[in-house]
Amino acid sequence: MTILATDRPTLSSRLREGTREEHESAESSGFISRLMSGGLSVDAYVALASQQFFVYSALEAIADDVRTLPQGSSLLFDELTRTPSIARDLEHLVGPDWRAIVMPLPATVRYVEALEASATSLPRYAAHAYTRYLGDLSGGQIIKRMLERHYGLGPEGITFYSFEEIPKSKPFKDVYRERLDGLELDEEQLAEAVAEAKGAFRLNQDLFADLGAQHC
Numbered sequence: 623m624t625i626l627a628t629d630r631p632t633l634s635s636r637l638r639e640g641t642r643e644e645h646e647s648a649e650s651s652g653f654i655s656r657l658m659s660g661g662l663s664v665d666a667y668v669a670l671a672s673q674q675f676f677v678y679s680a681l682e683a684i685a686d687d688v689r690t691l692p693q694g695s696s697l698l699f700d701e702l703t704r705t706p707s708i709a710r711d712l713e714h715l716v717g718p719d720w721r722a723i724v725m726p727l728p729a730t731v732r733y734v735e736a737l738e739a740s741a742t743s744l745p746r747y748a749a750h751a752y753t754r755y756l757g758d759l760s761g762g763q764i765i766k767r768m769l770e771r772h773y774g775l776g777p778e779g780i781t782f783y784s785f786e787e788i789p790k791s792k793p794f795k796d797v798y799r800e801r802l803d804g805l806e807l808d809e810e811q812l813a814e815a816v817a818e819a820k821g822a823f824r825l826n827q828d829l830f831a832d833l834g835a836q837h838c
């Protein structure tokens with residue numbers, strides 16, 4: 623039987639399969655599981671939101687560089703932009719001086735460095751954008767419900783989890799996966815994307831460990 627080039631696993635399936643174990647570890651990290659079960663305080667969520675501010679600021683600041691890469695703009699969607707909603711959430715949760723108060727943790731600094739370094743490589747940017755945005759559109763929605771249930775949060779303070787311009791996440795995620803699969807990447811670049819996505823999950827894990835050390 624002839625194996626056609628199109629029989630190669632797609633980038634979206636490689637990313638999903640390649641990060642399955644890392645996803646399980648991230649989901650079951652002490653900080654996330656305790657946050658999800660209501661075992662922490664609102665302060666723990668504020669700390670998470672504060673770190674996410676730095677992560678998304680970096681991820682979204684590199685968009686201009688990514689746009690200049692061949693096919694770079696195919697992964698850029700205005701409706702995913704999160705930095706303004708996190709800023710609104712922090713204004714509500716911390717107060718008007720939040721920018722002077724929130725500081726990046728060591729793991730966040732390393733995460734931001736990795737994001738900045740991905741600005742010149744579409745496989746690496748794809749890995750980081752996939753890890754965060756598809757996560758927010760998937761498990762993020764479960765996290766949102768738990769924050770409402772256990773900590774009485776919302777709608778103000780958790781607008782990060784509400785994608786106003788994406789009323790149904792399933793069709794949007796399908797389009798996003800099509801865009802990933804439409805990138806013209808060779809085997810080496812596909813492998814680079816999967817390795818970077820595994821690294822992105824590990825960076826998130828490290829961040830949960832830093833947060834856990836403060837809040838668990």
Ligand code: HEM
Nearest residue numbers: 637638648649654658752753754756757760761762764826
């Ligand atoms: C409480 C924590 C979490 C829960 C309950 C959770 C749950 C889920 C669920 C149910 C899906 C599948 C959605 C679907 O099939 O459309 C999913 C997908 C995903 N999650 Fe999580 N998740 C959590 C944490 C995380 C974290 C911390 C990250 C990364 C930072 C992450 C990244 C992803 C990604 C990238 C996908 C898309 C997988 C794919 O279809 O390729 N998740 N998550």
